Amino acid sequence: MSRPPLNIPALYAGFNAPAANFDCGLRCAPYNPRGIPFCCDICCAVPVAYTEEWEYLRPRTKLWHPWRGDECAAEPEDPSRLEADTPAHMRLLACLGPQACQREYRSITCRQFPFFPYITADDRFIGLAYHWDFEPTCWLISHLDTISPQFRNEFVQTYDQLLVDCPEDYDSYYYLSEEMRAAFIQARRRIPLLHRAGGFYLLSPRSGRLSLADPGKYRRFGPYRNEPAST
Ligand code: SF4
Numbered sequence: 114m115s116r117p118p119l120n121i122p123a124l125y126a127g128f129n130a131p132a133a134n135f136d137c138g139l140r141c142a143p144y145n146p147r148g149i150p151f152c153c154d155i156c157c158a159v160p161v162a163y164t165e166e167w168e169y170l171r172p173r174t175k176l177w178h179p180w181r182g183d184e185c186a187a188e189p190e191d192p193s194r195l196e197a198d199t200p201a202h203m204r205l206l207a208c209l210g211p212q213a214c215q216r217e218y219r220s221i222t223c224r225q226f227p228f229f230p231y232i233t234a235d236d237r238f239i240g241l242a243y244h245w246d247f248e249p250t251c252w253l254i255s256h257l258d259t260i261s262p263q264f265r266n267e268f269v270q271t272y273d274q275l276l277v278d279c280p281e282d283y284d285s286y287y288y289l290s291e292e293m294r295a296a297f298i299q300a301r302r303r304i305p306l307l308h309r310a311g312g313f314y315l316l317s318p319r320s321g322r323l324s325l326a327d328p329g330k331y332r333r334f335g336p337y338r339n340e341p342a343s344t
């Protein structure tokens with residue numbers, strides 16, 4: 114690593130607000146056969162953490178351990194498969210699960226879920242987009258109107274810093290944004306975007322044009338299709 118190490122305590126202190134002002138895990142967990150929030154379910158997602166995060170967390174908490182591949186009993190995996198796709202500055206981890214979660218030791222990826230910094234084709238971090246493969250499972254994605262302004266502000270401030278301090282991250286999110294544009298072009302859809310300056314938009318993945326949107330009217334998915342905007 115040629116850059117200075119990330120300041121993890123400062124990052125955690127500046128990015129602590131929950132995405133919504135209530136426990137959204139209570140909204141999605143009933144739809145997960147394992148009865149826990151989808152984003153905390155190792156069978157649905159293997160968390161990653163910056164190398165510096167793992168070094169910070171390891172002596173302080175037993176919450177995390179390096180991912181072995183056997184944590185999801187139903188579908189054990191060969192760790193080498195995912196390790197090959199994991200950037201060199203990140204580590205694959207597993208936690209003890211939501212019953213044992215320690216909020217102060219949540220990883221940055223826990224804090225940001227289900228969002229990532231959206232970067233335009235001409236290199237601007239303009240707001241928050243979501244991991245679209247979680248559309249059928251994540252309740253929040255179907256209720257973007259519940260995202261707290263404080264969370265949005267902390268997200269933007271954190272990534273304004275991180276994308277400078279960690280150029281590897283900038284590249285990862287640039288390519289993820291590009292992948293999202295390609296997926297949405299193919300699906301003939303516009304991208305729901307929470308703009309960094311406030312407001313909710315739909316973004317044309319082809320032209321980059323932004324149109325103001327009513328967040329209560331964003332599309333909903335999976336079992337949340339028929340729920341009202343905010344419940
Ligand atoms: S962020 Fe989404 S998947 Fe995670 S607990 Fe909230 S609703 Fe569930």
Ligand code: SF4
Pocket residue numbers: 152153154160176208209210211212213214215218219220223
């Ligand atoms: S550390 Fe907490 S928030 Fe993060 S995946 Fe584990 S249970 Fe979920």
